[in-house]
Amino acid sequence: MTTQTTAPGIPGTPASKTATGLIGIPPHLGRALATGGGALTVVSAFLAWTWTSAFPGDLTVYGYPGGLQVLALIGGALTTLLGLSSYGVKGLRWLTPAGADGAIKFAALATFATVWYTVLAITADLGGVVNLEPGGFIAAIASLAALLGALALPFERPEPEPYDPDDTGWELFRHRLRAGRDITKATFAGGTARPVGTLPSYAEILIIVAVLGLGLTVFTYGIGTEYDELFIGFLITAGFGFAALNKSGLISQASQITARHQNITICGAFVAAAMFPFTQTDDQYATVGVYILIFGTVALGLNIVVGLAGLLDLGYVAFLGVGAYAAAMVSGSPNSPFDVQFPFWAAALVGAGASLVFGVLIGAPTLRLRGDYLAIVTLGFGEIFRITANNLDGTSGPDITNGSNGISSIPNLNILGFDFGTEHAIAGFTIGRFANYFFLMLLITAVVVLIFRRSGDSRIGRAWVAIREDETAALAMGINGFRVKLIAFALGASLAGLAGTVQAHVTYTVTPEQYLFAGPIPPNSAFLLAAVVLGGMGTISGPLIGAALLFLIPNKLQFLGDYQLLAFGLALILLMRFRPEGLIPNRRRQLEFHEDAEAPTVLPKAGA
Amino acid sequence: MTTTDTTTKTAPVGETVLDARGVTMRFGGLTAVNDVNLTVSRGEIVGLIGPNGAGKTTFFNCLTGLYIPTEGEVRFKDKVLPPQSFKVTAAGIARTFQNIRLFANMTVLENVLVGRHTRTKEGFWSAILRGPGFHKAEAASRERAMELLEFVGLAKKADHLARNLPYGEQRKLEIARALASEPDLLLLDEPTAGMNPQETRVTEELVFAIRDQGIAILVIEHDMRFIFNLCDRVAVLVQGEKLLEGDSATVQGDERVIAAYLGEPFEGAPGAEEVAEVEAAETQAETTTDAAPGKENDR
Structure with a gap:
């Protein structure tokens, strides 16, 4: 098993050969403990954890796991499977192509965190440990045992940094802290996955389908969580579980396979997304779905501007607003100053076109400059748009936008006789209003993804990246920097406008207060930028996933209340500290890591 | 376009491509380049040398449209150079940078493809619609880029990130990108700059090979051996003015050039004082270094 260099700060330091666990339990015992603990947690999930159904999810039933118990069950099962795989059980070896130990540690952590979170929540909610049934105690002990066992698994300790004997107390403390961090890092380090052999393409496509199905299931479950505790438990299990799968190497193998069939993966992802409304029984969660899609699509448009061309746009949500207002004005709403009702295709063109015009107006004078000017101007534009829309109410200015009341009662769309406002029955499923818009929005998302992919992988896309990397060199290569940047900026603006046309119809009303720079409800400029950075700049799936998380988390964790933005800021800082490349690293970043792994094969050639 | 020219070893000097006349560049009160005349012809390698701060790079920037000369004009193929650097590249002048400026997070191949920008036309709509013309042009660009990588010897590393290349190969990639x-x-x-003698020799071969394709080359360099091996003509720039222009032998033998680099021997007190100072510093340095054991062999 190869172990990655754990301390990149000290190149050339070989990892010491002593492989011991973090906890002084013999490794073979630890492995058994982890596997057994996982299995026992699975069993305990079928027991009652508490006596009353006052705790949400009804954890009182024997023989049937409910709510958080299901999550504990999944975590326990994952730990057990990974443990068995580490014993080399036939048929489970494929689970851990990159070595099992790091994965077991994360899986055990997932189980432990979920179970103990549940147990503590029960204790806190119901007032005391007495409220726990034996099943709860068994689960707590089993998951603790699994975690302890997992931590006893051996890992290669990093060579301790030599310390300066002249160090003062503070420096010594920092040194110890650093050493502690290195050891923790090494504890959870995984290996490099062995590359996937070429499977027959039908098998690879089946794997892609399975992965997408899993993704849809996890996502649907996350959206469908009904109470705060379950959503937190879901985040814990999903987060650590994902880390476990990542360490086991399955994620990297899956991404290798999807990279081989990019078109199939993208089509499959859209099919999976289109399945989403069919998994829902009422329209409540389709609402969440369509808002996530709007948010994600706009974030993807911003990714062209920020991720590809490297232009920092802090007022991007204004373009969404321009598109939404433009569409609302031609929608036939009674509040609109224009008494017209355009068909959707025309309204979409008007919305995208209006944003395009504003994009060019903002971009043309500022894109000649370099650096931070654009950020300031776009920030200003975002605010100007909102305040202007507020003032064009007939008293402070001409009556165009109806002021702070906005344009309301926007009628539902009707495309080719398909009324978006009513329920439809498709193949036995009832598809409600928001689900209708979900499908329309999905189409728009597909258009944006297509434009992103095709423009990114072409002469113009390369020019964008070149400008981002080094503008002087790009100019010296004959790239008309201003023109190319203006295209990116205007394209981003019109895509946001396009999404805005749908948004206007989904929300019934457009008001200036929907388009803030920062606010608790996405989409706003700050959240859009955060979705791009958090998800991964320059990628397609990154902003979509980032947007989904950024929408779901504030939406689900209502109890955070006023502290939402604080929690959001903290989470962002932590993420940027520990995963600066975003959740989904860019292909270029991946290549970088890829080459790190292959460094030995490349170096001799370089010397020659 | 240019490859149609003769590719003989001797590379006969062709028509004049670059003609800089009386180029003067002032920044406020500072005259960085003063009345410099220089011509470069097809199939010729011209060197530009001078001590640090002589205005070589400023002169270069005047030739590439980054600066617009305060006085004088630069004619390229009998046309006055346009004032923007991307138009200059389109007109047919390519450059490399003193401190390497690659697109670090793009692959080697993509770097060269960016260099093809002026010679391809596919715009945004073409990229979105992806007609047959797009695929054809893209394939042709890739083919040409791979040829260039082959030419500089980086074809095997086409998929590597530019930032991960060793220093010497980054220089080569910059040349390939310029040639694109x-x-x-x-x-x-x-x-x-920063290369070992072996790498320098390889670069020398590369420059000759480019010359043999009929491309005119103007090179700034501090490595005198490299310059005198390579160049048909050498121009010496000192304090913004052209001191001298001629073949290697003329320039090497010229006292003024040596003086420009090493300083003229002064007469009088300050010189003697300085010498004494330097000697004193040296003796002091010796006593301190001698104290460190095992360092003798290093010197």
Whole structure:
């Protein structure tokens, strides 16, 4: 098993050969403990954890796991499977192509965190440990045992940094802290996955389908969580579980396979997304779905501007607003100053076109400059748009936008006789209003993804990246920097406008207060930028996933209340500290890591 | 475009491509370049040398449209140079940079493809619609880029990130990227800075090979051996003015050039004082270094 260099700060330091666990339990015992603990947690999930159904999810039933118990069950099962795989059980070896130990540690952590979170929540909610049934105690002990066992698994300790004997107390403390961090890092380090052999393409496509199905299931479950505790438990299990799968190497193998069939993966992802409304029984969660899609699509448009061309746009949500207002004005709403009702295709063109015009107006004078000017101007534009829309109410200015009341009662769309406002029955499923818009929005998302992919992988896309990397060199290569940047900026603006046309119809009303720079409800400029950075700049799936998380988390964790933005800021800082490349690293970043792994094969050639 | 020219070893000097007349560049009160005349012809390698701060790079920037000369004009193929650097590249002047400026997070191949920008036309709509013309042009660009990588010896590393290349190969990639724009004149700004003698020799071969394709080359360099091996003509720039221009032997033998680099021997007190100072410092340095054991062999 190869172990990655754990301390990149000290190149050339070989990892010491002593492989011991973090906890002084013999490794073979630890492995058994982890596997057994996982299995026992699975069993305990079928027991009652508490006596009353006052705790949400009804954890009182024997023989049937409910709510958080299901999550504990999944975590326990994952730990057990990974443990068995580490014993080399036939048929489970494929689970851990990159070595099992790091994965077991994360899986055990997932189980432990979920179970103990549940147990503590029960204790806190119901007032005391007495409220726990034996099943709860068994689960707590089993998951603790699994975690302890997992931590006893051996890992290669990093060579301790030599310390300066002249160090003062503070420096010594920092040194110890650093050493502690290195050891923790090494504890959870995984290996490099062995590359996937070429499977027959039908098998690879089946794997892609399975992965997408899993993704849809996890996502649907996350959206469908009904109470705060379950959503937190879901985040814990999903987060650590994902880390476990990542360490086991399955994620990297899956991404290798999807990279081989990019078109199939993208089509499959859209099919999976289109399945989403069919998994829902009422329209409540389709609402969440369509808002996530709007948010994600706009974030993807911003990714062209920020991720590809490297232009920092802090007022991007204004373009969404321009598109939404433009569409609302031609929608036939009674509040609109224009008494017209355009068909959707025309309204979409008007919305995208209006944003395009504003994009060019903002971009043309500022894109000649370099650096931070654009950020300031776009920030200003975002605010100007909102305040202007507020003032064009007939008293402070001409009556165009109806002021702070906005344009309301926007009628539902009707495309080719398909009324978006009513329920439809498709193949036995009832598809409600928001689900209708979900499908329309999905189409728009597909258009944006297509434009992103095709423009990114072409002469113009390369020019964008070149400008981002080094503008002087790009100019010296004959790239008309201003023109190319203006295209990116205007394209981003019109895509946001396009999404805005749908948004206007989904929300019934457009008001200036929907388009803030920062606010608790996405989409706003700050959240859009955060979705791009958090998800991964320059990628397609990154902003979509980032947007989904950024929408779901504030939406689900209502109890955070006023502290939402604080929690959001903290989470962002932590993420940027520990995963600066975003959740989904860019292909270029991946290549970088890829080459790190292959460094030995490349170096001799370089010397020659 | 340019490859149609003769590729003989001797590379006969062709028509003049670059003609700088009386180029003067002032920044406020500072005259960085003063009345410099220089011509470069097809199939010729011209060197530009001078001590640090002589205005070599400023002069280069005047030739590439980054600066617009305060006085005088630069004619390229009998046309006055346009004032923007991307138009200059389109006209047929390509350059490399003194401190390497690659697109670090793009692959080697993509770097060269960016260099093809001026010689391809596919715009945004073409990229979205992806007609047959797009695929054809893209394939042709890739083919040409791979040829260039083959030419500089980086074809095997086409998929590596530019930032991960070793230093010498980054220099080569910069040259390949510049060649991708099919220039008639290539400006090399210190192409061997930081290279070991072996790498320098390889670069020398590369420059000759480019010359043999009929491309005019103007090169700034501090490595005198490199310059005198390579160049048909050498111009010496001192304090913004052209001191001298001629073949290697003329320049090497000229006292003024040596004086410009090493300083003229002064007469009088300050010189003697300085010498004494230096000697004193040296003796002190010796006593301190001698104290460190095992260092003798290093000197």
